[in-house]
Amino acid sequence: MMALQQASAFLVLFLAALLLPPQCAQDPAMVHYIYQRFQVLEQGLEKCTQATRAYIHDFQEFSKNISVMLGRCQTSTSEYRSAVANLALRVERAQREIDYLEYLREADICLESEDKTLAEKLIQEAEEEKKIRTLLNAISVTAVNCTSEADDPPSDERQKVSSSLNAVSQCLCHSPHFISSHGHFIIAHHPKKCCDNMLMGIKSLKIVKKTMDTHGSWMKDAASSSQKVYFLIGSRNKTLWEFANMRAFMEDSTKPAPRKLILTHSWQGTGQVIHKGFLFFHNQGTLNEIIKYNLQKRTVEDRMLLPGGAGRALVYQHSPSTYIDLAVDEHGLWAIHAGPGISGHLVLTKIEPGTLGVEHSWDTPCRSQDAEAAFLLCGVLYVVYSSGGHGPHRVTCVYDPLGTIGEEDLPKLFFPRRPRSHSVIHYNPRDKQLYAWNDGNQIIYKLQTKRKQPLE
Incomplete structure (x- = not known):
């Protein structure tokens, strides 16, 4: 201042x-x-x-x-x-x-x-066996007559064979073990459970659990009454988690705690399945080796090399780590892989789960290009394709080894829209639902089915 x-x-x-x-x-x-x-x-x-x-x-x-x-x-x-x-x-x-x-x-x-008494089952099986024997005798006689008369049987004789074939097919519920070729008919065996349903729609979607892992698979035993849920994280791993039931799987804090199983071999891809207490998976580091692993004993029970050029190419374009996709339905164990060549059409193989022997293989018209997953229901292959994120996932190729249904028999089968491709979609024949993995979400799809049309 x-x-x-x-x-x-x-x-x-x-x-x-x-x-x-x-x-x-x-x-x-x-x-x-x-x-x-x-x-x-x-x-x-x-x-x-x-x-x-x-x-x-x-x-x-x-x-x-x-x-x-x-x-x-x-x-x-x-x-x-x-x-x-x-x-x-x-x-x-x-x-x-x-x-x-x-x-x-x-x-x-x-x-x-499905809970029937033992007496009813025995009676029903006896009646089916009797009917099958009668129809098989009729088919054999008709087929022999057709073959002895001419190379090309008359239309009325072929109609008789077709009628008998249709009747047996109804008894066997369209078993894929029924193979026909130029008038000669072979029946390997009929399945234990009747199955003559075809897929008509995807009813709903439920997100059961959310994880941070993009790839993986989860499932129940497809041929057992056990309520255990199995959780396999990643496309290359050897650690499997076993949950006591669905509730324990949905809530991590629920007791009892999950059981950790470390396998002797690592799996490749997300195409694993569990059937009668055995885990079937593609062995990592091998081209086409399938391992049958005993979950109770924690040992390798058996192994096989899947023929037909399996494992040389991705089975689905949008599943970048799966070369062999295994599946289970009412008829047992199946394998799906991409065939050789640029076309990359899918090859369907029926496997006997007990001996790991190949029962039969089919070259399907379904392409691996733009495909993301596939599943089998009552012996029919349904392939799910992706629209590249611009639309819903849908089934655009159906293959039935018996030829009883085709794409023209089915409605448009759309899945509820998800932001990314599915890592895996597997059908469980016990609860009739699809178990899927999409962008870290473990999902259940409920299905709508109807009976197949009889053979013509």
Whole structure:
């Protein structure tokens, strides 16, 4: 402040010497007037400085208050965010509980519908055996007559054979072990369970669990009444997780804890299946070796080399790690792989799970290009194709080894839209559902089916 007053005094003297004429330079009244005016100016500047300081102080207080309020807002935002996350978790848990209860209800209904007495089963099997023997005798006689009469049997004789064939097919529920070729008929054996259904639609989707792994597979034993759920993470691994039931799989915190099984060999791809307590998988590091692994004893039970050029190319274009896809349906164990050549059509092979012997192979018209997964239902191959993220996944190729159904017999089979391709889709013949893995989500698809049309 003293420096400001001194500067003002010097400024007054300088202006007085500069502005006043010589005759007025010594006028004390004028000097006094100018000095007073500068004092007023100094007072104004002082008030302005005080006001500026007050404004600065107020702004600092305002900034403090804003900072405190922003901190409170951030705290409230974190609390609200945590509350919303907890609410979403509770809603998801409730949805899982509802899904699990619905699953148990439907499982009980299925078990009740299939729970027959032993006497009824024995009587039914005896009647079927008797009917099959009668029809086989009729077919054999008719086929022999047709062959002995001419190379090309008359139409009425072929109609008789076709009629008998249709009757046997009804008894066998269109078993794929029924093979016909140029009037010669061979029946290997009929399946234990009747199966004459065809897929008509995908009814609904349920996300059972969410993980961070893009590829993997999960399943139940397709030929056992066990409620255990098996979880296989990744496309190259040897660690398998066994959950006691679906509830334990859905809720990680549920006891008992999952059992960790370390296999003696690593699997390749996501085409693993479990059938009667055995895990079947493509052995990593081999071209076409299939391993049959005993989950109870934790030992390799058997192994086989899948013929037909298996393992040389990806079975599905949109499944970048699977070269052999195994599947199980009502008729047993199957293998799917891409055939040789540029066309890359899928090859379907029926495998006897007990001996790992090849029963028969079919070259299908279904392409591996744009395919992402496939499954079998009642002996019929359904191949799922991807539209490259621009539309829903759909079944656009169907192959029936018996020729009883074709694509023209089926409606448009669309899957609920998912953002990415499926890592695997496998059918479980016990609960009649599809078990799928899509972008880290473990999914169940419920199906709508109807009876196949009889052979013509």
